[in-house]
Amino acid sequence: MKLVRLIANLGYGSRREVALMFREGRITDAQGEVLYADDRVPHETVRVDGEALDPPAGLVIALHKPTGYTCSTRDPARMVYDLLPPRFRLRNPLLSTVGRLDRDTSGLLLLTDDGQLLHRIISPKSRVPKIYEARLAQDLRGDEAELFASGTLVLESETTPLAPASLNILGPRHARLTITEGRYHQVRRMFAATGNAVTQLQRVAVGALALDELALEPGQWCALDEVQVARVFEP
Template sequence: MKLLRYIANLGYGSRRQVQQLFREGAVTDADGEVLYADDELGDPARVRLDGEPLDPPPGLLLMLHKPAGYTCSTKDSGRLVYELLPPRFRLRSPLLSPVGRLDRDTSGLLLFTDDGALLHRIISPKAQLAKVYEATLAQDLRGDEAALFASGTLMLESEQTPLLPAQLQVLAPRQARLTLHEGRYHQVRRMFAAAGNHVQALHRSRIGGLALDELPEGQWRALDAAAQARLFGAGEAA
């Protein structure tokens, strides 16, 4: 692949705009030697733009600590999760897409990838990657929620099949940690509603073996091969 096409695909601009970067001598190798638009790509890790390494190549997987109030969309009104990423990330080809969604009022771990096969591997029901949520509730827990959620018989309104068993850990009278192995629409909120309660705040802290750890709210981090291995190291079916 030519350097011009590769850099444009990373979202740094249209081909015409990237061509101008080459004319200005902004694209160099790691030793400072000027590169040209029709050069072959070679090792992308050695390419520099204005002295800085290029963004991660296609196959990118990143994690974002999503704050409440942001929508997982490219088009909706209001604040969008893409505003928390470098602007050029919205222009990458292939498209950088959220892996599943968190609703606007839910905070926590959100994954993005431009690798379609990886995206489907993560969300596949076969993977059964555990997703861990912390919920703050409007009323005290009754005490029977753990058994109800673990039963495998709970049927949500308008659903045709019962939920898979889920694990509930009581953290405080109105706080709970819930571990799911599927991802239905607004599932946590609907589960507590079915138990006669209301979720006031919701945070996702883990997917599979991957946790937010110390990533500050609103920040993102690209994930290397070791992090991807941790993602699937806990919960993927054989």
């Protein structure tokens, strides 16, 4: 692929805008030599204004989503894309969230421009576990773990029972819940079905990839390597 097209696809600008960047000498190799629009050189050697080129298609990002941000691309309020370099929203293929976390939920959010990978992670057939820590408005009753694990719980306005889920009690009003589905506001609705309410919710892991091991502060992100992506599919 010619450099002008590659760089435009990474969101640095339209092809016309990127062509102008070439003419201005802003695109070079690692040694500072000016490159040209039709050059074909290794991705890792390209520099834009002296900075390494963004990762190519197949990018997977882990973001520590703070509360107050949505996963929408059109929300007039704050969006998770506001936490990333602006050009990431212009990448082709599109950089999409892998599932969603609602505005009031924080924690580990994955984004990728790899459509096949995205669907593999969110597909119910993959049964990728998503682990949440919840703070609750009331003390736990004591029978929630059995109910959630039964595979018989039907959420309000639905007719299909939830897949079995695992609940670990961390305190009277503090629990860790592992689910393998991604229904709308599922964790909050599960606790609501027991007469309780979630006051604070954080996703702490997707598969075996844990937020703690990434050492990301709220609002920070990092690109994942192949080993880290593979951990998503580990039980």
